[in-house]
Amino acid sequence: MRIPLSILDLAPIARGETAGSSIAASVALAQRAEEHGYARVWYAEHHNMPSIASSATSVLIAHVGAQTRTIRLGAGGVMLPNHAPLTIAEQFGTLEAMYPGRIDLGLGRAPGSDQNTMYALRRDPNSADRFPQDVLELQGYLTGATRVPGVDAVPGKGSDVPLYILGSSMFGATLAAALGLPFAFASHFAPRLLANAVAAYRQEFQPSEQLDRPYVIAGVNVIAADTPAAAQANLEAVRRNLAVGLFGRGQSYSDELADQLLAQGAGHHVGQMLTHTAVGTRDQIGPYLDEFRRFADADELIVAHQSATTEGRLRSVTLLAEAMDAVPAA
Structure with missing residues (x-):
C-alpha cells in the first residue's frame, strides 16, 4: 500500500x-x-x-x-x-x-x-x-x-x-x-x-x-510530465509565474518581465520556495518523493x-x- x-x-x-x-x-x-x-x-x-x-x-x-x-x-x-x-x-x-x-x-x-x-x-x-x-x-x-x-x-x-x-x-x-x-x-x-x-x-x-x-x-x-523536456518547460513556466505573482507589483504578465525579475533576485527566492520539488517523468518522480517522505x-x-x-x-x-x-x- x-x-x-x-x-x-x-x-x-x-x-x-x-x-x-x-x-x-x-x-x-x-x-x-x-x-x-x-x-x-x-x-x-x-x-x-x-x-x-x-x-x-x-x-x-x-x-x-x-x-x-x-x-x-x-x-x-x-x-x-x-x-x-x-x-x-x-x-x-x-x-x-x-x-x-x-x-x-x-x-x-x-x-x-x-x-x-x-x-x-x-x-x-x-x-x-x-x-x-x-x-x-x-x-x-x-x-x-x-x-x-x-x-x-x-x-x-x-x-x-x-x-x-x-x-x-x-x-x-x-x-x-x-x-x-x-x-x-x-x-x-x-x-x-x-x-x-x-x-x-x-x-x-x-x-x-x-x-x-x-x-x-x-x-x-510535483511537476510531472511525459518527457523530461516537457517537465523542465513546465518548471520554467512555474518559476516565471511565481516571480511575477510575488514581485511583479501588479504589472501585466510577460515572459520578458518574468525573466527580468528572476535575474534581479526573484530567482533566488523562487528557488528557495521550490526546494522540495519533484520534476520529471513518472519514473523520475517516484524515487524523489520516496526519499522526500523519509526526509520529512x-x-x-x-x-x-x-x-x-x-x-x-x-x-x-x-x-x-x-x-x-x-x-x-x-
Whole structure:
C-alpha cells in the first residue's frame, strides 16, 4: 500500500483564464484525484491575489463536493484569525451535513493577505495572538462541548469535523503537539524548518480524543510530465509565474518581465520556495518523493501540482499516482 497522497489546490487563475474557468479546473482536478485514489483535496484561503481563486474556501468545497463522490475535501487552510470561530464551525458543520465523512478543516494563523487586505477584512491586528484559544473554541463548537455558555454551532454541533494545524514554523508544530492534532507543514513553499518542526511535533505530541499518535502531512511540489523536456518547460513556466505573482507589483504578465525579475533576485527566492520539488517523468518522480517522505518523516504527502496549464496539472496528477503505486510504503 502506497503512502497516502493528497492535493493542495490554490485554484490558480492561469494566463488568459477567468475565475470561472479556474473553478471548473478545480472540479476536474478533484475528479481526477478521486479516480486515482488520492486521499483528499484541500483548498487554501488567500485574499487579494489576482492569480488565486480559492478565497471563499468553504464555498469552493461545497461546489467540488457536489461533483465528486468519495474523496475527502477540506481547507488547507482556513486562516482562523480572519474569522469568528463560530462562523467557521457553522460553515464546516454545514459542509459535513452535506457530505458526511468527507470534510477536513485545516487551520492556519497567517493573514493570507497584506496589511491593506487585513483592513478590508476588518481583521484585528492582534487576532493571531489568540489563535490557540480560537482553535479550542472552534473545536468545542464542532464536538458539541461549547466553551461559550449558551452558544452552539448549528449546523456543526457534534459533527466532529477533524481539525489539522497548518504551519511553517515551530509554533504550529508545538501547538499541534500540545492539542493532540495532526500537523501539516508547508514545506512546498517554506521548507527551512521542516525537519526541526516535525521532530519537535513528534517528541512533544500529547494524545487527544481526535488522535492517539502523531500524524504528519508534508507539502511538496510535483511537476510531472511525459518527457523530461516537457517537465523542465513546465518548471520554467512555474518559476516565471511565481516571480511575477510575488514581485511583479501588479504589472501585466510577460515572459520578458518574468525573466527580468528572476535575474534581479526573484530567482533566488523562487528557488528557495521550490526546494522540495519533484520534476520529471513518472519514473523520475517516484524515487524523489520516496526519499522526500523519509526526509520529512511524513505519514502523508500533500502535493501542489505545479503547471501553467490545467492539462499539465491533470496529467501530473495521473503520473504521480502511477509512480507512487510502484513505491512501497514504509
